[in-house]
Amino acid sequence: MLLLGIDIGTSSVKVSVVDSASQKLIATAQYPDVESPIKALQTGWAEQSPDMWWEHTQKAIHLCHSSAHYNPQDISAIGIAYQMHGLVLINKQGEALRDSIIWCDSRAVEIGNKAFDEIGGEKCLSHLLNSPGNFTASKLAWVKQNEPDIYKQIDKVMLPGDFIAMKLTGSVSCSVSSLSEGVFYDFVTDSFSDDILNYYGFDRHLFPEILPVFSEHGYVSAAVAQSLKLKEGIPVTYKAGDQPNNALSLNVLQPGEVAATAGTSGVIYGVSDELIYDKQSRVNTFAHVNYTTDQKRLGVLLCINGTGSLNRWIKNTFGSSISYGQMNDLAKTVAAGSDGLRILPFGNGAERMLNNKQIGVHLHNIDLNHHTSAHIFRAVQEGIASAFRYGLDILRENGMFPSVIRAGKANLFLSEVFAQSFSNFTGVPVELYKNDGSVGAAIGAGIGAGVYKSAAEAFTYMKPVQLIEPNGRDIEPFYQEWKALLEVQLATKK
Incomplete structure (x- = not known):
């Protein structure tokens, strides 16, 4: 049995086909090849545009089909x-009414802050586990x-994955996990x-049926099946946000387990069995993929908006004629500490x-002669x-002390400099594992379709491809200098 995973990213859409028995990747593709x-x-x-996501x-x-490594008719779950x-709004005909206001959009910050104050900070944090902040509910209010x-x-009202599932099937649904990530759910x-x-004055009927x-x-549907060369009636058996899904793909499902990713955004995502919330709402808690009332x-999520997007900007600005791999090789030629050069990566x-502050990217201590x-x-x-590190210290303040962090060997974790610096x-x-979001979505489909008796069975063959440990270099002075520069910028912002 084959499983199809679809990952709707900010930069591109990636799909993978996985053999359910061996849990091996059969084929993968992404579109477009530019961001x-x-x-x-x-x-x-x-x-x-949600329609752009569907086209991609x-x-x-x-x-993926063009690889000819499998028969599309053998795909049994998606x-x-x-x-x-992301906020997606559709009319009765299932048409998107406007472009999606996506995750890194900041227009609703003040709306959410006002809601936090007027509903009551303690009430929001203890029930929602978050401030309404800049999340989907506040975007809908905007x-x-x-x-x-x-x-x-x-x-x-739906999230990006709900829209793609609707385009595939004609059906509309959501989950406790998706409602919680939009800050519509009371824990x-x-x-x-x-x-x-x-x-906010929202009608309950604006939201789809809640399913696990x-x-x-x-x-x-028949029309989509014919267009995509799939069997009619294949079930969509799993939908999850990218960070809960990344955790699933790394078998991070139980309390104390922690995942990280460094794609367009950077995330540390830890699992807890307690209703954790940060008093300043600097980290956010959502229902994980395996959340039940019993x-x-x-999932306790720490997000840095501009990791991969900063790396892309740097490449376009300073390394347009070379590849990311060549950038990583050049980075290795410089000693730890970058000879005093410091960069604050907050421009997205x-x-x-940072309490919803926008401080931008800052380059400090540039020596034009060196x-x-x-x-x-x-x-x-x-x-x-x-x-x-700054974000992990916030997680530690909230009771999360990981002994190991799992990550996919992808994006910035392909760089030896970054992976070692992170550790x-x-x-x-x-x-580090050879895995990604589209593979995780395929595995999730297998769990949802009952192909696997348990989530543990779905990861029988998953093994790390690399272990990176702190190498003993005294980098604390570098970090403390970086942190001091950050605090100066934070002090200038309201």
Whole structure:
């Protein structure tokens, strides 16, 4: 039996086909091969077209088929992972009413902050485990306030993965996990948050049917099956946000286990069985993929908005004629500490771990007679690793003390400099796995379809490909200097 995983990323859509018996990757493809555009109509805004995601999904599936490594008719279940927190609005015809306001859009920060104050900070944190902040609920409130004509046409509110599942099947559903990531869910009552619905004036009927993450979310329609060369009626049996899905793909499902990723954004994601919340809402807690009312499994998420996007900007600006691999090789030629060059990697919207402040990217201590592009390449990776350390210290304040962190050997973790810097700055060993979000979505589909008796069975053959441990170098002075520079910038922002 073959499983198809779809990962709706900010940069591209990636699909993978996995053999359920061996759990081996059969074929993979992504579309496009250049990064998808993000529309920024105003400073701090970020939007993408849901129809673009669907177009890219179809093209990625056809590319995967073109490998000829499998028979598309043997695919028996589909799983979907997607960029979290994006707001998708559809009318009764299932058409997107506007571009999606995506995860790194900052326009709703003040709306969420006001809701936090007026509902009550303690009430929000103890029930929602988050401030409404800049999450999906606040983005929907922005549309209600600023685009009333569009708001009146809304039939259903959904997240990016819900939209792609609807395009595949014609069915619309959500889950407790997706509702919680939008800050629509009350963890004390284990139901929709009346506080959020009443404060913002949202009608309960705007939201789809709630189904478990691992369940049948619809069946591929005849027209889509013919277009994509799939069997009609294949079930979509798994939908999850990219970070819970990344954790699943690394078999991070039980309390105390921790995953990390360093793609467009950087994330540390730990699992807890307690209703953890940060008093400043600098880290965020959502229902994990295996959350149930009887067995609480919460994902505690620390996000840095601009990791891979900063690395891309640096490449385009200072290394446009070379590859990322060549950038990483050049970074290795510079000693740890980048000869004093320091970079604050915060230029992609409001950062929750910085109390929703936007401080931008800062390059410090540039010596025009000494520093080269190689220094910049290394300083970027060390700056991002320092940001991870800063965030991990916040997680530690909230009771999470990982003894090991699992990550996919992809994106920035392909760089020896970054992987070692991450381990050195955090002081935690890192296990790297040959896995990614689309493979995780395929495995999730297998769990949802009942192919595997348990999640543990789904990862029988998963082994780390590399272990990176702190190498004993005294990098603490570098970090403390970086942190002092950050604190200066934070002090200048309200």
